[in-house]
Amino acid sequence: MPYDYDPQNIFARILRGEIPNKTVIETAHTLAFHDIAPQAPVHVLVIPKGAYVCFDDFAARASAEEIVDFHRVAAQICEIADGAENSPRGYRVISNAGVAGVQEVPHYHLHVLGGRALGRMLAQG
Numbered sequence: 506m507p508y509d510y511d512p513q514n515i516f517a518r519i520l521r522g523e524i525p526n527k528t529v530i531e532t533a534h535t536l537a538f539h540d541i542a543p544q545a546p547v548h549v550l551v552i553p554k555g556a557y558v559c560f561d562d563f564a565a566r567a568s569a570e571e572i573v574d575f576h577r578v579a580a581q582i583c584e585i586a587d588g589a590e591n592s593p594r595g596y597r598v599i600s601n602a603g604v605a606g607v608q609e610v611p612h613y614h615l616h617v618l619g620g621r622a623l624g625r626m627l628a629q630g
C-alpha cells in the first residue's frame with residue numbers, strides 16, 4: 506500500500522535540525538537518538554533519513570544501501586541495550602505502524618529498549 510509522507514512530522518523536523526535531539530549515532534542514512542520520554546533505562550529511536558512512513562514502506566522502497574546502513578546502526582544500539590549495567594542481558598526492538606499499532610510519529614522508527622527486565626511483549630486486552 507503506498508503511503509503519504511507528512512514532511513512536517515516531528516522526526517522530519519529533527520532530521521532538518523529544526524528540533525534538537527540527543528544523538529547516539531549518525532551515519533549517511535540513519536540517525537539514532539534518545540527517546541524524549543524513555544520507557545526503560547535505554548530507550549533509543551533509530552530512524553532512516555529518507556522519507557518512509559513505517560516498516561513495510563521502508564522494507565519495500567528503501568535502497569539496499571539504506572537498509573544495510575539502518576540495520577548496522579540498529580545492531581550497534583542493540584549492543585548498547587544488551588550490555589546495559591545492572592540489568593539482565595537482552596533488549597527489545599519495537600516498531601509501531603498505523604492506528605492499530607498506535608504509531609504516534611509517522612516516520613519509520615525502531616524503538617530499542619533495554620536496561621531492565623521488560624516484561625511480556627503485549628499487555629493483555
Ligand code: 5GP
Nearest residue numbers: 515526538539540541542601607608609610
Ligand atoms: P511511536 O508511538 O510513533 O512508535 O513512538 C514515537 C516516539 O517518539 C515516542 O516514544 C515519543 O516519546 C517519541 N518522541 C515524540 N516526540 C519526540 C521528540 O521531539 N524528540 C524525541 N527524542 N522523541 C520524541
